[in-house]
Every structure is written in structure tokens, then in C-alpha cells.
Amino acid sequence: MSIQYKTIKELTLMLKAKEISNKELIQETFDLIESNSHLNAFVTLNKENALNKAKAIDNKASDLSLSGIPIAQKDLFVTKNLRTTCGSNMLSNFIPPYSATVIENLENAGCISVGKTNMDEFAMGSSNETSFYGNVQNPWGENLVPGGSSGGSAAAVAAGIVPAATGTDTGGSIRQPASLCGITGIKPTYGRISRWGMIAFASSLDQAGPMARTAEDCAIMMNEMCSHDLKDTTSLNKEIPDFTKNLNTPIKGLKIGIVKEFDLSTLDNEVVKIFEESKKHYESLGVEFVEVSLPNINLSVPTYYVVAPAECSSNLSRFDGVKFGKRCKNPKDLEDLYIRSRSEGFGEEVKRRILIGSYVLSAGFYDAYYKKAQQVRRLIKNDFDNAFSKVDLIMTPTTRGSAFEAGSMNDPIQMYLEDLFTVPANLAGLPGISIPSGYVDNKPLGVQLIGNSLQESQLLNVAHCFQTSSDWHLRTPSSEIR
Amino acid sequence: MSWETVIGLEVHVQLSTNTKLFSGASTTFGAEPNTNVDLIDLGLPGVLPVANREAFHKAIRFGLATNAEINQVSMFDRKNYFYPDLPKGYQITQMEKPIVGKGSIMINVDGVEKLINITRAHLEEDAGKSIHDLFDGETGVDLNRAGTPLLEIVSEPEIASAKEAVAYFKAIHQLVTFLDICDGNMAQGSMRCDVNVSIKKEADDVLGTRAEIKNINSFKFIERAINFEVTRQIKILEKGKTVVQETRLYDSVNNETRSMRSKEAANDYRYFPEPDLLPVVISDKELEDIRNTLPELPKQKEIRFIAEHKLEESEAKILASSKAMANLFEDATSKTKDSNLIAKWLVGDVSALLNKDNISIEESKLSSDNFATLIERISDKTISGKIAKSVLEDIWDSGKDVDDIIKDKGLVQIQDESILENVAKKIIENNPDQVEAYKGGKEKLFGFFVGQVMKETQGKANPQSVNEILKKLLA
Numbered sequence: 029m030s031i032q033y034k035t036i037k038e039l040t041l042m043l044k045a046k047e048i049s050n051k052e053l054i055q056e057t058f059d060l061i062e063s064n065s066h067l068n069a070f071v072t073l074n075k076e077n078a079l080n081k082a083k084a085i086d087n088k089a090s091d092l093s094l095s096g097i098p099i100a101q102k103d104l105f106v107t108k109n110l111r112t113t114c115g116s117n118m119l120s121n122f123i124p125p126y127s128a129t130v131i132e133n134l135e136n137a138g139c140i141s142v143g144k145t146n147m148d149e150f151a152m153g154s155s156n157e158t159s160f161y162g163n164v165q166n167p168w169g170e171n172l173v174p175g176g177s178s179g180g181s182a183a184a185v186a187a188g189i190v191p192a193a194t195g196t197d198t199g200g201s202i203r204q205p206a207s208l209c210g211i212t213g214i215k216p217t218y219g220r221i222s223r224w225g226m227i228a229f230a231s232s233l234d235q236a237g238p239m240a241r242t243a244e245d246c247a248i249m250m251n252e253m254c255s256h257d258l259k260d261t262t263s264l265n266k267e268i269p270d271f272t273k274n275l276n277t278p279i280k281g282l283k284i285g286i287v288k289e290f291d292l293s294t295l296d297n298e299v300v301k302i303f304e305e306s307k308k309h310y311e312s313l314g315v316e317f318v319e320v321s322l323p324n325i326n327l328s329v330p331t332y333y334v335v336a337p338a339e340c341s342s343n344l345s346r347f348d349g350v351k352f353g354k355r356c357k358n359p360k361d362l363e364d365l366y367i368r369s370r371s372e373g374f375g376e377e378v379k380r381r382i383l384i385g386s387y388v389l390s391a392g393f394y395d396a397y398y399k400k401a402q403q404v405r406r407l408i409k410n411d412f413d414n415a416f417s418k419v420d421l422i423m424t425p426t427t428r429g430s431a432f433e434a435g436s437m438n439d440p441i442q443m444y445l446e447d448l449f450t451v452p453a454n455l456a457g458l459p460g461i462s463i464p465s466g467y468v469d470n471k472p473l474g475v476q477l478i479g480n481s482l483q484e485s486q487l488l489n490v491a492h493c494f495q496t497s498s499d500w501h502l503r504t505p506s507s508e509i510r
Numbered sequence: 511m512s513w514e515t516v517i518g519l520e521v522h523v524q525l526s527t528n529t530k531l532f533s534g535a536s537t538t539f540g541a542e543p544n545t546n547v548d549l550i551d552l553g554l555p556g557v558l559p560v561a562n563r564e565a566f567h568k569a570i571r572f573g574l575a576t577n578a579e580i581n582q583v584s585m586f587d588r589k590n591y592f593y594p595d596l597p598k599g600y601q602i603t604q605m606e607k608p609i610v611g612k613g614s615i616m617i618n619v620d621g622v623e624k625l626i627n628i629t630r631a632h633l634e635e636d637a638g639k640s641i642h643d644l645f646d647g648e649t650g651v652d653l654n655r656a657g658t659p660l661l662e663i664v665s666e667p668e669i670a671s672a673k674e675a676v677a678y679f680k681a682i683h684q685l686v687t688f689l690d691i692c693d694g695n696m697a698q699g700s701m702r703c704d705v706n707v708s709i710k711k712e713a714d715d716v717l718g719t720r721a722e723i724k725n726i727n728s729f730k731f732i733e734r735a736i737n738f739e740v741t742r743q744i745k746i747l748e749k750g751k752t753v754v755q756e757t758r759l760y761d762s763v764n765n766e767t768r769s770m771r772s773k774e775a776a777n778d779y780r781y782f783p784e785p786d787l788l789p790v791v792i793s794d795k796e797l798e799d800i801r802n803t804l805p806e807l808p809k810q811k812e813i814r815f816i817a818e819h820k821l822e823e824s825e826a827k828i829l830a831s832s833k834a835m836a837n838l839f840e841d842a843t844s845k846t847k848d849s850n851l852i853a854k855w856l857v858g859d860v861s862a863l864l865n866k867d868n869i870s871i872e873e874s875k876l877s878s879d880n881f882a883t884l885i886e887r888i889s890d891k892t893i894s895g896k897i898a899k900s901v902l903e904d905i906w907d908s909g910k911d912v913d914d915i916i917k918d919k920g921l922v923q924i925q926d927e928s929i930l931e932n933v934a935k936k937i938i939e940n941n942p943d944q945v946e947a948y949k950g951g952k953e954k955l956f957g958f959f960v961g962q963v964m965k966e967t968q969g970k971a972n973p974q975s976v977n978e979i980l981k982k983l984l985a
Contacts (some may be wrong), residue, residue: 105556106554119555124556223556223558225556226556228556258560259558259560261558261559261560261786261787262785339785342780345598346598348599350651351552351597352552352554386780389590389780390778391780394781398782
């Protein structure tokens with residue numbers, strides 16, 4: 029019995045029923061990684077450790093919630109003694125001496141990290157094309173991008189190699205690739221999941237989250253990933269519910285907002301059609317749709333592309349060739365060491381953002397850009413607060429369209445505009461989920477639900493209710509419905 | 511028209527917390543290079559800072575003691591620049607909302623008091639150290655100091671001379687050691703300062719262009735650096751030229767300041783709020799608790815000493831000048847009654863020895879127990895004041911116990927009047943000329959006889975008894 033395309037829930041049952049041993053499960057996972065190596069979803073594998081851990085569980089049964097479950101980890105989380113590149117040449121030789129809290133939480137729950145997934149360099153990109161380790165292929169089509177920046181994680185889940193993977197989302201890096209690869213991905217409320225050990229892109233926006241085949245599996249992952257971590261002062265000291273507990277709660281009477289200011293007429297007819305069908309589906313479940321106004325929402329992308337580069341320009345200063353990471357050969361002097369190490373270590377997109385960020389923070393420009401952007405950010409957050417006094421959730425398309433071809437989007441500005449629907453949730457620190465909602469020319473497309481602060485349980489339930497009454501999430505690239 | 515000097519000081523005080531400002535690493539001085547360093551201090555990818563509450567409490571103590579505004583919500587900012595001993599490529603500091611706002615401190619120059627306003631005091635992390643002279647053609651980096659909490663105290667430009675600047679620095683030094691927020695160890699760099707100096711014509715309202723002299727860590731060098739800089743700037747101005755705004759370095763070997771970098775070459779630090787740290791909120795209760803545990807400050811001590819021990823103001827001021835001196839005084843008064851005698855010795859002989867060696871009481875070999883015993887032996891007439899002086903000097907060199915010194919050297923005062931009378935008689939017998947002259951009206955010669963008796967008894971004679979006996983015999 030193949031393990032491909034199985035969910036966490038299904039694999040757990042198979043392991044418990046001893047239909048498969050832990051070692052067999054992990055061995056088969058590595059076989060799948062091998063047979064899907066053309067996807068280039070993984071940068072570094074953790075085969076020996078993974079097999080050893082599986083054998084250990086075979087020898088001594090465990091009832092941990094994720095016992096024996098193979099998980100792929102985005103290569104942005106540091107993993108003790110396992111190379112962590114963040115998709116960059118800068119860290120091609122970096123073996124961390126410690127593990128991220130997310131990694132520890134998941135491994136303490138029994139999961140087996142099978143490897144580190146490919147990603148846009150330092151999470152900066154929407155197509156996985158900025159990775160130093162090459163493009164990731166979308167399992168749904170040879171030349172299609174998987175989205176980004178968590179492209180490797182999305183591809184690994186979509187190809188059915190692993191039931192779930194970790195991702196991070198600064199402006200849509202979980203939800204956008206989830207949409208483009210036909211899987212489910214949730215970005216929790218800012219602060220729900222510790223950032224300790226996440227290589228920072230934009231500290232005030234970065235948030236980790238799970239990517240899986242179903243909302244239910246995302247809930248199972250969330251139960252283990254979330255924690256109040258004293259090592260991260262922005263980590264929330266709020267009660268962490270059992271995210272699986274409220275699944276299947278009826279959603280009749282729920283109010284979902286549709287954003288007045290998003291002009292969907294600029295999107296392809298097919299994309300609009302899918303979005304309207306999702307609405308109808310929810311209406312059939314008793315949901316009421318209400319128009320809400322988010323007057324400043326169209327300032328999200330420019331705001332985001334000031335705040336995120338500003339923080340990244342500072343966060344990436346530590347990569348200077350002095351202590352860890354790449355150092356240029358034979359530096360003439362200190363300045364030469366800095367300039368060449370950074371010029372050789374960083375790719376083009378990262379350099380572009382460091383330049384933008386340094387500019388918007390520089391003396392004389394700070395007030396006009398960074399400070400202004402933070403003020404707009406506050407307005408956007410207020411808009412959401414107002415909207416959530418009227419509705420329970422907000423629904424938008426996740427992306428402007430389905431997966432595009434690699435190399436087809438050469439204008440960075442055009443690429444940035446891809447983030448239109450996803451960045452508002454990051455700017456406002458709100459949870460957002462993308463679930464498969466249809467197909468355009470056999471390419472998956474997601475719909476996004478944004479919840480109020482800390483309302484992940486509700487978000488997961490609303491997504492789960494969609495999935496228990498539809499089959500979009502069950503389709504696979506090998507065109508068989510599971 | 512004469513020139514006027516305008517000085518502002520930025521004093522960096524290393525706070526004596528057990529751990530660093532944002533990590534759990536130790537702050538102990540003198541450890542092997544790169545051993546007091548954890549993941550956070552290294553700035554490894556993925557690490558996050560956690561603010562040290564103790565550092566805030568210490569900063570607040572300073573604020574309360576200088577009657578300053580305390581910002582109960584304060585924030586951190588990043589100051590971005592590249593340097594090998596700055597692991598993250600930015601320093602976490604407080605730019606917009608420092609923990610301590612406007613305050614003031616009293617300084618004293620040659621007996622004249624002047625209030626200096628303090629603009630602000632903010633918390634920031636120290637950098638590591640670059641070591642250029644140990645490795646051929648390479649630079650070593652020691653990150654032990656990286657992340658150590660500093661309180662940067664910024665004065666208003668109200669200091670008018672090198673002497674005032676030194677007095678201000680001393681006042682800060684005195685205060686932070688009294689408050690127990692800094693060990694005050696200048697040699698280990700626990701206190702350093704940057705000095706901003708400018709010159710203007712007396713009648714001018716606008717300040718002149720300033721030069722900033724970086725990183726001076728001794729009272730002596732502050733004075734010399736300022737004096738050099740003032741002379742340099744006046745010379746430039748008198749030639750009709752203008753002073754360049756720049757950062758300068760004081761070279762103590764050649765006693766001069768030298769240009770480090772000009773304003774044009776200065777970094778753009780691209781300050782922005784530190785997104786990894788939430789604003790730090792100090793509750794009313796926390797603030798009250800700190801206020802209630804503030805120690806007695808020098809001025810309060812001085813007033814109390816005068817009231818409790820009936821000391822002269824000048825004596826009380828010296829006794830309250832440092833925590834160690836005040837402790838020595840109070841320890842001794844708790845063990846032996848005669849507080850005036852204690853004060854006299856501390857202000858006199860002990861202070862003289864300290865000045866001579868240019869050390870602090872902590873650095874001397876004089877313990878408070880030993881000092882109290884010394885005073886007791888004077889009070890109970892075991893030794894004379896003159897002998898006590900030599901005992902004190904002995905302690906100063908050897909640190910030995912007072913009673914051991916008295917015993918070993920046989921310094922116990924001779925009280926037995928019959929012995930003293932015999933000595934006196936012998937002296938009188940041997941000096942008939944002087945006796946005749948004395949009796950003939952040369953009364954000054956009395957001192958000669960006293961001296962001779964003391965000499966004969968190796969100073970051990972009770973001077974009062976000797977006086978009485980000689981008066982009787984020579985009458």
C-alpha cells in the first residue's frame with residue numbers, strides 16, 4: 029500500500045494498525061523523494077537520522093501525536109547539526125549549533141524531519157526562482173513554478189512525498205504556494221509560533237505555519253508548532269487551544285466579509301468564476317456574505333515593500349563574512365571582505381531588497397518612507413478591526429491567478445503585485461488560510477480566509493467544513509482522485 | 511572679547527548585572543576570549559534578544575537619584591553599522607524612547623556647587639573588542655564584552671571647563687557606585703566617556719562647531735584632552751579659520767587629540783525601532799519598589815553624619831564622598847565610641863595615605879575591623895597618637911593586625927609614672943645648661959625636655975603624663 033498522498037491522520041492509523049512499520053514509512057518517503065528528485069524540492073536530506081529515529085520508534089512504541097510522521101522542514105528553520113542554507117549561497121556551509129523552537133516542538137511530538145526544503149533565497153520571492161539551489165518544479169506541471177517562498181515545502185506536500193511540511197509566511201509565503209500547488213496552508217496570528225531559530229527576513233511580519241493536504245492535518249500540526257516561548261518576546265502569552273477540537277462545528281449563520289476595495293474584474297474570468305463558486309459553496313453551508321470596506325487595503329503592497337525590505341536590510345547585516353557563512357577568498361582589507369563576501373553570497377533579489385531597505389531607512393528618507401509605511405500599517409490594522417466588528421471572517425482569492433511558467437515573470441514589480449491578497453494579513457498580524465478551491469487548465473487555485481486575531485480554530489473549522497463537503501483538496505497531480 | 515568653552519559629556523556606565531543585556535551569558539571581566547558568549551551574543555541566524563529586567567532596574571535607580579523622568583514605556587531601536595566586533599551588524603540601543611528622561615546632578619568645583627542638567631540616559635549593548643596587535647596581519651575579535659549592558663548618560667552642553675567636566679564625571683562615578691549599579695572600575699573600562707567640546711565668543715548665543723573626543727576612561731585624561739582641544743580650537747578661531755565638525759581621538763602618550771573621521775565620512779546609522787523586542791513597560795509598583803530601596807546618597811549621608819556625630823561640614827563631606835569611606839566611618843563608629851577621633855583620622859592620615867598612593871579604600875590593605883581597633887587603642891591609651899601614625903603606616907604596607915603590630919614592636923604606651931619620672935630625672939640631670947636656661951625664662955625649652963623623654967622611651971611615653979612630671983620636676 030503506497031504511502032503517497034496520505035494524510036497525517038491516515039499515516040498515524042496505518043502505523044497504529046501496524047500496516048506499515050515506522051522504518052518502512054520513512055524508507056518509502058525517501059524513495060518518493062528520490063523518484064521526485066526532478067522537483068528539486070529538497071536542499072538537504074536527513075536520511076540517516078530519520079531512519080534511526082524510525083527504527084527507535086519501531087523498537088519502543090510511542091503515543092506522541094506525530095509519532096513517526098515524516099515532515100519536511102523549510103530550510104529557513106535552523107536545525108542542529110543539519111545544514112541550513114535559507115536558499116542562499118551565503119549559508120551553503122552553515123551547520124547550526126542549535127534548533128529552532130518549531131523544530132524542537134515538532135520533533136518532541138514524535139515527528140521525523142526527513143530533510144530541508146528548497147525556498148526563495150532568505151524567503152524573498154514568490155516563485156522559488158531566487159533560490160541559489162535552483163528552481164523548484166510545481167508537481168502540477170513541468171515548467172510551472174510552485175510559488176514561494178515556501179516552494180519546496182509546497183511541492184513536497186503536493187507531490188504526496190510527505191503529508192505535511194513547515195513553511196514561513198512574511199507576505200504570503202505559505203498561502204501563495206499552497207494556492208499554486210493545490211494544498212492547504214495556514215499563517216497563524218503573529219506571535220502564535222515562536223520565531224526563535226527562524227532565520228529572520230522581516231521580524232515584524234515573519235510567522236511560521238504548517239502546510240498540509242487538509243485543514244485537519246494543519247490543525248494537528250498547529251497543536252504542536254504553537255507555544256509561548258520565553259526566548260521570543262514577541263511570542264504571545266495566550267492560551268493555545270486544541271485546534272482539532274472545534275473541527276466539524278456547524279458554520280450555519282456565519283458571516284463572511286467580501287472586500288469592497290478589491291477589484292476582481294482585473295483578474296481572469298476563470299479565477300473570478302472559481303471565487304464565486306467558493307462563495308456559493310459556503311452559502312450552501314449556511315454562510316452569509318457581507319460586503320466590508322477596508323479603505324486602505326490597496327496601500328498594502330507599497331507599505332509591505334517598504335517595511336519588509338527595511339527590516340531585511342538590517343536583519344541580513346550579520347552575514348558579513350566575519351563569523352559564519354560565506355567569506356570571500358583573499359580579502360585585501362576589511363572593506364573588501366565585506367563587499368565581496370556579501371556580493372558573492374547574496375543573489376540579485378536579496379541585494380535589491382537590501383538596497384531598497386537601506387534607502388527607506390536612511391537619514392532624510394526615514395520619515396517619508398519607513399515612518400509613513402508604519403502609519404499606513406496601523407490604518408490597515410484599524411480597517412480590519414472595524415470589519416471584524418461586522419463579520420466573522422474575510423474571504424479573498426489567495427492569488428491573482430494559478431501557477432505561472434518559470435522565467436515568465438521578469439519584472440520585479442509585477443512579481444511584488446502577486447502578493448496583493450496575502451500581504452494585508454501579515455501587515456495586520458492576522459491569521460490567514462489558503463485552501464484548494466478549483467482548477468484553471470488543470471492548475472490548482474486557492475481561496476483565502478482571513479480571521480480575527482487568535483481565531484485560528486475558527487479559521488481551520490471553516491476550511492475543514494469546506495473540505496468535508498468538496499473534493500478539490502483530494503485531487504492529485506497524477507490525476508487520480510484519492 | 512574672551513572665548514567661552516562649552517562642553518557636553520556622554521558617559522557610558524557599564525551596569526553591574528550578572529548577565530548581558532539581551533542574553534544569559536555572564537558579564538565577568540577578564541575571562542578567556544570568547545568564553546562569555548552565547549548564541550545571541552554571536553548574532554547567529556535565527557536568534558532573538560530578550561531584555562534583561564535587572565538592567566532596567568539599575569537604570570531606573572540612576573534616574574530616580576537624579577530626579578529624572580522615568581519613561582515607564584521605553585523602546586529599543588537598532589543602530590546599523592558594520593564592524594567585526596558588532597556581530598549582528600547593528601547595535602540595540604534606545605533612540606526615541608529612553609528609559610530615563612531629563613534629570614540633573616550637582617557638581618562641586620573648588621567648593622562651588624553647580625547643577626548640571628542631564629538630557630537623558632538610555633540603555634544599550636556594548637560591542638566586543640577588536641584586537642589588532644596580537645596576530646600578524648590579522649585582527650582578532652573577542653566578543654566577551656559584546657552585549658554587556660551600558661547606561662549612556664548624556665549631559666546638556668552646560669559644562670564650562672575641563673575642571674567642571676572632571677567634577678561632573680566624578681559626580682556620576684560617585685553616584686553610580688553609591689547606587690550599586692556599576693563597579694566604577696575605570697581601569698577595566700566600567701566607565702568611559704565621549705566629550706563634545708566647542709568654543710564660542712562670550713556674547714554669542716549660538717554654539718560653536720563641536721568636536722567629539724571619543725572613549726576617554728580616566729579623570730586625568732578627560733582634563734588633559736579637553737585642555738588640549740580648547741587650546742587647539744581657540745588657535746584655529748583666532749586665525750580666523752573655522753573648526754571642523756569631526757570625531758577625534760585622545761592620544762595620552764603624546765597628550766593630543768587627533769582627527770578620526772569627519773562629519774561627511776560619518777555613518778548613516780539608519781535607526782529604526784527594534785522589531786524583535788516589545789516596548790518595555792515598568793509598572794507603578796515596580797517603580798515604587800525601586801524608589802523604596804534606593805540607598806542613602808552622599809548628600810543625605812553628609813547631613814546625617816553632621817546631625818548624629820556633630821562633625822564639621824568639611825569632615826562630613828569627605829566621609830560621605832565615597833561609599834567605602836562612609837562604610838569605614840560607620841563600621842568604626844559602631845565598634846568604638848569616639849566618632850570625632852574616627853573622623854579626624856579618616857579625614858587626616860587615612861585620606862593623606864590614599865592621596866599619596868592614589869588608590870581607593872577598597873584597593874588599600876586597611877580593613878574596617880583593623881581601623882576600628884586602631885582607634886580603640888588610641889582611645890584606651892594603649893598607644894599614643896604618634897605611635898598610631900606609624901602603626902597605620904605599617905598596616906598600609908603589610909595589612910597586619912593592629913594588636914600584633916603593637917605587641918611585636920613593643921609599642922605599648924608607658925603609663926607607669928615612676929618609670930617616666932626616672933627617665934625625666936635622668937634627662938634633667940644630663941642637661942644642666944638647658945635646665946638653667948629654662949628656669950631663667952626660656953620657656954620654649956620645655957618642648958626640648960618632652961622630646962628627650964619621648965626619644966628615650968622610643969615614643970612610647972604617655973605624652974600627658976610626661977608633661978605633668980616634667981612640669982613638677984622643673985618647677
